[in-house]
Amino acid sequence: MGAVRTAARLALGGALVFAGVSHLTFARKDFRAQVPDTVVELAPLDEDGVVLASGVVEIALGSAIALAPRGIRPLVGKVAAAFFAAVFPGNISQWINHRDAFGLDTDERRFGRLFFQPVLIAWALWATRPRRP
Structure with missing residues (x-):
């Protein structure tokens, strides 16, 4: 099971890094469609700034999930799960x-996508949880 969990952790980390890079490059327009109007009204950033900032966060989270030492992986997983919950309003x-x-x-299709966010939260928590003795 350890190898499966490692593969899941690395896949999630890679997916987050890829998504983050896409925020900064080729998918910026698509990501702007997800920024809620209330976020733009409350944030000190415009829509594009929110997309760029969230892309940087995703790259950092993906890197941390993939590369964090075993002892802090559960914390990184919780941070990633919180991030997935935080972007759900988008x-x-x-x-x-x-x-x-x-x-x-x-x-x-947009409604169906809503059900994937809890999967990402569970994936982050499962893939980073400590080994059982």
């Missing part, structure tokens, strides 16, 4: 505001 905003991005061009 997914809801995309759905309720009918914003197309990432091929999610129907309300059904």
Whole structure:
């Protein structure tokens, strides 16, 4: 089971780094569709600034998940799970505001995506939890 958990941790870390890089480059427009209007109103950043900042956070989290020493992996997993929960309102905003991005061009597809966020939270927690004695 240790090898499966390691593979899951590395895959999640790699996916986060990739997503973060895509925030900074080729998918910036799509990610802007997920920024809730309330975040832009409250944040000291514009929509693009929020996308860029979240991309940097994703690169850092992905790197930490993949490379953190065993002793702090559970903490990193909890931080990643909290991040996934924190960005969930963006997914809801995309759905309720009918914003197309990432091929999610129907309300059904945007709604279906909402169910993936709890999977990411569980994945982060499971892949980084300590080994059982």
